[in-house]
Amino acid sequence: MKREIRQEDSDIRKYKIKKILEEIKKKKGRGTELISLYIPPGKRMSDVINYLRQEYATAENIKSDTTRKHVKDAITKVIERLKYYQASPENGLVVFCGAIPVSGPGTEKMEIYVIEPPEPVNVNLYRCDDHFHTEYIEETLKEKEVYGLVSIDVNDAAIGILEGNRLEILGKYTSGIPGKHRAGGQSARRFERLREMAVHQYYDRIAKHMNQEFLRDDIFPRLSGIIVGGPGFTKNEFLEEADIDYRLKKKIVAVIDTNYAGEDGLRELVEKARDILSNIRYVREKRYVDEFLSRLSRKHNMVVYGLKEVMDNIYSGAYDVLLILEDIGKKYMVFKCPKCGATKEYILDNEEALKLEYRPPKCEKCNVDMELDVNRDLVEHIASLAEEYGFKVVLISSATEHGKIFKQFGGIAALLRYPITY
Ligand SMILES: [Zn+2]
Structure with missing residues (x-):
C-alpha cells in the first residue's frame, strides 16, 4: 500500500513537469539565443559557472546586437540562479533560459525555468538554439516501471531487472545437476535420490540469490512485479518448492514459457512479456475504475x-x-x-x-x-x-x-x- 501511494505521488510530479515542458517546447526565440543547460547529478556548480563565464566571453563574437545582448543576459540570469546550489542535486538540474517574444520582434521578455528532474538526467549539455532542447529530460519521464525477471531450467538460471527498456543481468548460474541417465553400475534409486537432492539445492540456491537481489533497498521499493520464465515444468516446480521470500512471492505477476533459460532466456522473456508489462501498468488504474463502477451500482x-x-x-x-x-x-x-x-x-x-x-x-x-x-x-x-x-x-x-x-x-x-x- 505504501508503495502505491509513492507511485501515485511520483506520477503527479512527473505529470506537472510534463505540463511545464509542453509549454517550454512551444517557445521560439527571435534568433539562436535560447539556452538549454543540463547539469548531471553531483556536478560542482562552480565548474558549471566557470564554463558559463567562458560562454559569456565567446558570446562577444555574435554579430547581431540583439542576439548578443539576449545571449549574454540569459547566461547572466542562469549564473545568478545556479549560485544557490553548491552542487547539482541528486537527479541533476535542467535550466532553460532565454528571451521570448511576447508579440513580435522587440517585445522579448527573459524567461527562466529551473527544473529538478524526478529521475536522474545524466546529460552534460549547453546549447544555444532558436528553441529549447527538452528531449533529454522528456526521455526520462517516460514510464519506467521496474520488473524482476527470473529464467530457469534444470541446467541454467539467470536473474535480471527490466527498467524501462533496459535489461540488467544481476546473476547467471549453472545447476551442475547430472543428466537423467545414470552412469553404469549406479543403483537407479540412489541416482534418483541424489539427483532430486541436487535439484532442490539448486532451487534453493537460485531462490537465495533472488531474495538477495530483489529485496535490495535500491530495487524492492520500485519493484512492480516479478516474471518467471523457462522451458518446461522446471520453473513451476521451482516456484512451488523453492524458499522464495513471501514478499517476492506476492509480486509474481506472470509465469511464461520460453525456449531458453539463463541469460538467453531472460532476453526471450523480455520480448514475450512486453504485452503483459504494458497491461500491468493499467491494472492499478482499472482497479479504481472498476471500484467506481461497482459503487455506482451498489453504493x-x-x-x-x-x-x-x-x-x-x-x-x-x-x-x-x-x-x-x-x-x-x-x-x-x-x-x-x-x-x-x-x-x-x-x-x-x-x-x-x-x-x-x-x-x-x-x-x-x-x-x-x-x-x-x-x-x-x-x-x-x-x-x-x-x-x-x-x-x-x-x-x-x-x-x-x-x-x-x-x-x-x-x-x-x-x-x-x-x-x-x-
Ligand atoms: Zn469589485
Missing part, C-alpha cells in the same frame, strides 16, 4: 462524479481517492477584482480559458475588469488540494478501454470515505 452514496459535483465537494474531507482523466484538458482560473478584492472561480476547457484570459469578467459591484489571479492546470490544482485535504489522486489514461468508459462519466470522480450529507 451510490459512496461516490461522486462529474466535474461540478466533484469540485463542489472537494473541501468536504470525505474524499478517499479522486480519479481524473490524464488528458481532461481543463484549466482552473481565479479572477480577482482590483478594487474590492471579490473573486470568481472558473473551470474551463483550455480554449475557453484562453478566451477568458483576453476578455476577463467584470466585477458586478465595481464594474471594472477583474484580474487573473490563478491560472493553472486542473490536475495540478487538484493535486495540491489532495495534499491539503488528504486524498489520493489517480490519473486514468484515456486510450484504454476503462479510460473510455470513465470518460462517459465526465472523466472525474471521487471514491468517498463516508457519504456526504447535504
Whole structure:
C-alpha cells in the first residue's frame, strides 16, 4: 500500500513537469539565443559557472546586437540562479533560459525555468538554439516501471531487472545437476535420490540469490512485479518448492514459457512479456475504475462524479481517492477584482480559458475588469488540494478501454470515505 501511494505521488510530479515542458517546447526565440543547460547529478556548480563565464566571453563574437545582448543576459540570469546550489542535486538540474517574444520582434521578455528532474538526467549539455532542447529530460519521464525477471531450467538460471527498456543481468548460474541417465553400475534409486537432492539445492540456491537481489533497498521499493520464465515444468516446480521470500512471492505477476533459460532466456522473456508489462501498468488504474463502477451500482452514496459535483465537494474531507482523466484538458482560473478584492472561480476547457484570459469578467459591484489571479492546470490544482485535504489522486489514461468508459462519466470522480450529507 505504501508503495502505491509513492507511485501515485511520483506520477503527479512527473505529470506537472510534463505540463511545464509542453509549454517550454512551444517557445521560439527571435534568433539562436535560447539556452538549454543540463547539469548531471553531483556536478560542482562552480565548474558549471566557470564554463558559463567562458560562454559569456565567446558570446562577444555574435554579430547581431540583439542576439548578443539576449545571449549574454540569459547566461547572466542562469549564473545568478545556479549560485544557490553548491552542487547539482541528486537527479541533476535542467535550466532553460532565454528571451521570448511576447508579440513580435522587440517585445522579448527573459524567461527562466529551473527544473529538478524526478529521475536522474545524466546529460552534460549547453546549447544555444532558436528553441529549447527538452528531449533529454522528456526521455526520462517516460514510464519506467521496474520488473524482476527470473529464467530457469534444470541446467541454467539467470536473474535480471527490466527498467524501462533496459535489461540488467544481476546473476547467471549453472545447476551442475547430472543428466537423467545414470552412469553404469549406479543403483537407479540412489541416482534418483541424489539427483532430486541436487535439484532442490539448486532451487534453493537460485531462490537465495533472488531474495538477495530483489529485496535490495535500491530495487524492492520500485519493484512492480516479478516474471518467471523457462522451458518446461522446471520453473513451476521451482516456484512451488523453492524458499522464495513471501514478499517476492506476492509480486509474481506472470509465469511464461520460453525456449531458453539463463541469460538467453531472460532476453526471450523480455520480448514475450512486453504485452503483459504494458497491461500491468493499467491494472492499478482499472482497479479504481472498476471500484467506481461497482459503487455506482451498489453504493451510490459512496461516490461522486462529474466535474461540478466533484469540485463542489472537494473541501468536504470525505474524499478517499479522486480519479481524473490524464488528458481532461481543463484549466482552473481565479479572477480577482482590483478594487474590492471579490473573486470568481472558473473551470474551463483550455480554449475557453484562453478566451477568458483576453476578455476577463467584470466585477458586478465595481464594474471594472477583474484580474487573473490563478491560472493553472486542473490536475495540478487538484493535486495540491489532495495534499491539503488528504486524498489520493489517480490519473486514468484515456486510450484504454476503462479510460473510455470513465470518460462517459465526465472523466472525474471521487471514491468517498463516508457519504456526504447535504
Ligand atoms: Zn469589485
